[in-house]
Amino acid sequence: MENNIAIGLDIGTTKIVAMIGRKNEYGKVEILGIGRSKSLGVHRGVVNNITQTIQSIQAAVQEAEASSDHKIEEVTVGIAGQHIRSLQHSDYITRPDSETVIDEEDIVRLINQVHKLVMLPGEEIIHVLPQEYKVDGQAEIKEPIGMYGGRLEANFHVVVGQVSSIRNIGRCVKSSGLNLEGITLEPLASANAVLSQEEKEAGVALIDIGGGTTDLAVFKDGIIRHTAVIPFGGNVITEDIKEGCSIIEKQAELLKIKFGSAWPGENKDNEIVSIPGLRGREPKEITLKNLSKIIHARVVEIIEQVYVEIKNYGHEEQKKKLIAGIVLTGGGSQLKHLKQLVEYITGMDTRVGFPNEHLAGNSDDEVTSPLYATAVGLVMDGLKRHERKKAEEAAAQQQPIDEDDNAESEEDMPQDEHINQPKPERRSFLDKLTERVKDFLDNAE
Structure with missing residues (x-):
């Protein structure tokens, strides 16, 4: 596989996208090929039928290969699903020698300490994101490296998920004949694709309304502050239409896409859609007003749950205020008048996010649809991973490594560089998680 090409695999509840x-010469992402297939075997973001999921992944991968003339071997996969939850946690370490400056190893020690938190059975920490540090009680420190201090503490945003669900996704990828290159949290991937750096600084809530789940990621001061996965998405709206109008799912989905609106006020009482009846039965007549009432009721429920999570983050406090408001993305964000409804419920500025922030200018309209936000984010993540690998390899070639020094710290992180050399980024926990899942799959065969 060429080094500058990355593949994102978005395993969703309704569709699987490869x-x-x-990266082109301007640093923008150029999409070479895309494949999608109907997702069978995934429920609310969690795999519940391995065989069907494998078939769907293979179908999407083949289509992407055909449309791009590239062979797919390695993929970056997103994890979401109702088992993901997040919590805030503070922890500290006391440094043995406060005469030396705080370095990378102190931070790794502090982060490793968070990993000792006791979780519910079957849960594992996926992501540990430092929010801000305190050194000897001095608060609001963004980057403590290079400072003097005896006690280093930090607030962490800890994301937790069920390890079996993550392994199942790894299993599906591997059984589809692909290598798992990386695992990323889906709300993070979508956020990278549709948000600008300014929005992340100012404070913004990204709501990704998918088929089976709605993901939330809150950013402030450029750092992710809160994540949540709500186990409702576009599917429950379709389900409600199906039940409410006594029609089959395919018709309900089409009705939602073509005529659906989240705001019942605008439809006149006499606007009617006629739906062909099943084999020999009379056609059904449905008023658009009733249709949008059904949709409205469910959408309000979803948004209110998301709003509870935004309040949990604490956006009403002055310094946690989300100045850039809300960005909606995902397939569900294409519902007519959704923006107005979200603004009405939350009182926050809202826009629909298209993943064209980082895409090359000549990208296909199809690719820049909010439907593909997560997939674009996963591709970007894969490309970033390649760049990091290159940087690490370059750094490794530049320095002679002292053998015994190497022995103890190799697994934690790259060695402390000479000051003037470019420093490889700290390896994220998702990289370590990916390795753990890979090892598990290799040993489980």
Whole structure:
């Protein structure tokens, strides 16, 4: 596989997307090929039928290969699903020698300490994101490296998930004949694709309304502050239409996409859609007003749950205020008048996010649809991973490594560089998680 090409695999509840992309000379992402297939075997973001999921992944991958003339071997996969939850946690370490400055190893020690938190059975920490540090009680420190201090503490945003669900996704990828290159949290991937750096600084809540789940990621001061996965998405709206109008799912989905609106006020009483009856039965007549009432009721429920999570983050406090408001993305964000409804319920500025922030200018309209936000984000994540690998390899070639020094710290992180050399980024927990899942799958065969 060429080094500058990355593949994102978005395993969703309604669709599976394989997307191939590379960086062009302007640093933008160029999408070379895309494949999608109907997702069978995934429920609310969690795999519940391995065989069907494998078939769907293979179908999407083949289509992407055909449309791009590239062979897919490695993929970056997103994890979401109702088992993901997040919590806030503070922890501290006391440094043995406060005469030396705080370095990378102190931070790794502090982060490793968070990993000792006791979780519910079957749960594992996926992500540990430092929010802000305190050194000897001095608060609001963004970057403590290089400072003097005896006690280093930090607030952490800890994301927790069920390890079996993550392994199942790894299993599906591997059984589809692909290598797992990386695992990323889906709300993070979508956020990277549709948000600008300014929005993340100012404070913004990204709501990704998918088929089976709605993901939330809250950013402030450029750092992710809160994540949540709500186990409702576009599917429950379709389900309600199906029940409410006594029609089959396919018709309900089409009705929602073509005529659906989240705001019942605008439809006149006499606007009617006629739906062909099943084999020999009379056609059904449905008023658009009733249709949008059904949709409205469910959408309000979803948004209110998301709003509870935004309040949990604490956006009403002055310094946690989300100045950039809300960005909606995902397939569900294409519902007519959803923006107005979200603004009405939350009182926050809202826009629909398209993943064209980082895409090359000549990208296909299809690719820049909010439907593909997560897939684009996963491709970007894969490309970033390649760049990090290159940087690490370059750094490794530049320095002679002292053998015994190497022995103890190799697994934690790259060695402390000479000050003037470019420093490889700290390896994220998702990289470590990916390795753990890979090891598990290799040993489980």
